[in-house]
Amino acid sequence: xxxxxxxxxxxxxxxxxxxxxxxxxxxxxxxxxxxxxxxxxxxxxxxxxxxxxxxxxxxxxxxxxxxxxxxxxxxxxxxxxxxxxxxxxxxxxxxxxxxxxxxxxxxxxxxxxxxxxxxxxxxxxxxxxxxxxxxxxxxxxxxxxxxxxxxxxxxxxxxxxxxxxxxxxxxxxxxxxxxxxxxxxxxxxxxxxxxxxxxxxxxxxxxxxxxxxxxxxxxxxxxxxxxxxxxxxxxxxxxxxxxxxxxxxxxxxxxxxxxxxxxxxxxxxxxxxxxxxxxxxxxxxxxxxxxxxxxxxxxxxxxxxxxxxxxxxxxxxxxxxxxxxxxxxxxxxxxxxxxxxxxxxxxxxxxxxxxxxxxxxxxxxxxxxxxxxxxxxxxxxxxxxxxxxxxxxxxxxxxxxxxxxxxxxxxxxxxxxxxxxxxxxxxxxxxxxxxxxxxxxxxxxxxx
Numbered sequence: 199x200x201x202x203x204x205x206x207x208x209x210x211x212x213x214x215x216x217x218x219x220x221x222x223x224x225x226x227x228x229x230x231x232x233x234x235x236x237x238x239x240x241x242x243x244x245x246x247x248x249x250x251x252x253x254x255x256x257x258x259x260x261x262x263x264x265x266x267x268x269x270x271x272x273x274x275x276x277x278x279x280x281x282x283x284x285x286x287x288x289x290x291x292x293x294x295x296x297x298x299x300x301x302x303x304x305x306x307x308x309x310x311x312x313x314x315x316x317x318x319x320x321x322x323x324x325x326x327x328x329x330x331x332x333x334x335x336x337x338x339x340x341x342x343x344x345x346x347x348x349x350x351x352x353x354x355x356x357x358x359x360x361x362x363x364x365x366x367x368x369x370x371x372x373x374x375x376x377x378x379x380x381x382x383x384x385x386x387x388x389x390x391x392x393x394x395x396x397x398x399x400x401x402x403x404x405x406x407x408x409x410x411x412x413x414x415x416x417x418x419x420x421x422x423x424x425x426x427x428x429x430x431x432x433x434x435x436x437x438x439x440x441x442x443x444x445x446x447x448x449x450x451x452x453x454x455x456x457x458x459x460x461x462x463x464x465x466x467x468x469x470x471x472x473x474x475x476x477x478x479x480x481x482x483x484x485x486x487x488x489x490x491x492x493x494x495x496x497x498x499x500x501x502x503x504x505x506x507x508x509x510x511x512x513x514x515x516x517x518x519x520x521x522x523x524x525x526x527x528x529x530x531x532x533x534x535x536x537x538x539x540x541x542x543x544x545x546x547x548x549x550x551x552x553x554x555x556x557x558x559x560x561x562x563x564x565x566x567x568x569x570x571x572x573x574x575x576x577x578x579x580x581x582x583x584x585x586x587x588x589x590x591x592x593x594x595x596x597x598x599x600x601x602x603x604x605x606x607x608x609x610x611x612x613x614x615x616x617x618x619x620x621x622x623x624x625x626x627x628x629x630x631x632x633x634x635x636x637x638x639x640x641x642x643x644x645x646x
Contacts, residue, residue: 199609200230202261202291204282205272207233207240207251208478211450212278213418213504214296215240216478220389222249224598229605232266236281254281261289268292268609273354275300275499280307287357287622290613292604294362294384298371298500299349305336319619324352346497355379356616360608362601364502365523371500380611382604386502387597388588391482391511398486405471407487411444412571415488417481417505418449420457420472425494425519425559430457430464432563437469440571447472448484485512489577490570494519496556510550510588515580517566520553527587529553530580532565548583 205218218233225231226248233251235241241251252260261269269291273279280303286293308317318333325332325348335344355361355372360380363369369383399409407413414433416424426447437443451457451472461467476484485491491514493506498521509516518524524539530549531538537549552566570577634640 199228199267199605200232200264201225201605202232202234202257202266202269203272204234204254204257204269204285206278207235208243208245210237210240210278211475212274212276214272214274214278217386217504218272219245220387220594221597221601222246224387224594225601228602232260236278254285257285257289268359268605270294270605272296273300275303275501277303277306279303283307284624286354287618288625290357290359292360292362292608293354293358294364295351295354295368295372296364296501298363298368299346299351300354301345301348301350304350305345309337313621316619316621319621320353321348321350323619324348324350343497346499349499352376353618353622356614357618359611359613360604362604363500365500367523367525368500380608382600382607384600384604385592385596386504386507387594388504388507388511388592389594391485391508393482393486393512395486397483401480401483401487405446405473407444407446407471408442411442412440412490413444413446413488414490414492414567415446415448415484416492416494417476417484417508420447420449420451420455422455423495423497425492425496426455426457427460427464428559428563429492429494430461430466430470432560432567433466433469434464435560435564436567436571437466439568443469443567443571445470446484446488448476448481449473450475481508482512485509485514488514490514490567491516493517493551494554495521498523507588507592510584510592513581513585515570515577516551516584517563517570518551518553520555524553527551531555532562532569533558535569547587549580550583550587551580 203222206212206215208215208219222231223246231249233249234254234257235251236254269289271282271286271291271293273282273293274296305317314337321333322330355376356379361372362382362384363372364384364386366383369381373381402409418424420426433443433445445466457472461470491509493503493509493516495503496519500523502523506516506518526539528537528539528547528549529551532552554562
């Protein structure tokens with residue numbers, strides 16, 4: 199098949215960009231794949247010579263000249279995906295949702311362009327039972343946790359030929375909320391991740407981490423949602439028992455979160471190293487340099503954490519927040535040391551991580567860190583189980599196999615007929631018609 203894939207692409211600093219490259223690597227063996235991106239920087243990448251990259255603005259004429267069998271949109275809750283929205287409704291395809299909410303990015307995209315009325319109309323369409331006055335919260339710059347409750351998914355989901363989600367819980371939720379929409383669960387696949395002892399040692403040396411230190415690592419943006427604050431507070435307690443404790447945050451800092459102030463307040467500033475952005479090519483060495491990976495998250499939009507899966511692929515023991523999308527992953531509750539979420543209907547699986555109850559967060563983190571710091575056999579067993587779990591569920595081969603099924607099914611489905619808010623029905627020629635009208639010429643609707 200001829201496939202058009204809309205996605206961020208390396209060297210964009212987005213996990214979805216790396217994911218898209220891994221996906222395309224698997225799909226090109228059976229399909230012709232063209233990538234549509236937003237920047238010249240992304241088009242210049244030469245990592246996959248068999249995959250051509252084009253400016254998204256070239257898609258309409260290329261598709262008109264030689265139609266694609268299916269358009270695939272990799273859609274997430276960030277500004278990297280804003281450029282896709284004009285195409286989603288004009289060229290329906292398979293929309294792969296990397297988040298179970300799009301409100302943060304969509305509100306920002308509309309409101310920063312003073313499109314307040316479009317935001318009001320879209321929120322009302324997506325959430326018809328919501329009081330109309332609710333839109334004014336965002337318009338007046340309130341962007342708190344309610345954004346997670348108002349997902350702004352409806353227009354995207356009901357306009358798509360098919361929808362994909364990376365965890366079964368989100369797929370089930372979408373199927374229940376939007377009956378009649380074709381929804382596929384697509385495993386998120388991560389390439390094998392390994393590093394040499396020398397590479398890991400070099401990372402420690404580079405950041406002044408002693409070889410005998412017990413290092414907790416967290417990967418990705420340094421934000422409150424990664425529960426960095428509670429992790430630092432727990433570390434402030436655990437250091438009394440394990441003086442060799444160190445904390446490595448491998449990711450970029452953000453202006454809305456002062457990690458230095460948080461660490462100082464927790465009494466662990468002297469234990470903290472913040473690396474800034476880490477290139478994907480160095481991630482394996484950084485994962486090898488830490489003893490435990492913190493993959494905490496709250497609030498959550500139902501996303502599947504690629505950074506957590508990379509830690510599993512590297513065979514690292516991990517700590518996760520006990521979220522609904524992980525309800526089928528066997529984990530250890532640090533308070534009771536018992537396995538939770540072992541799937542009764544399937545063959546029991548060994549625990550993959552230690553899970554933290556968000557209502558008992560710091561206390562549970564203290565227990566988890568103390569157990570992991572003092573028990574090398576626990577770390578070894580969790581690391582081994584992690585690797586087995588990745589091999590069984592999250593390789594790139596698993597992902598490509600799921601995509602093949604979804605592509606075959608979705609490509610056979612017609613585009614749905616839906617009535618959307620006026621700003622989502624735009625055909626792109628309004629400005630041309632306005633210019634023509636100004637000189638006394640009338641162009642028909644749909645003129646191209």
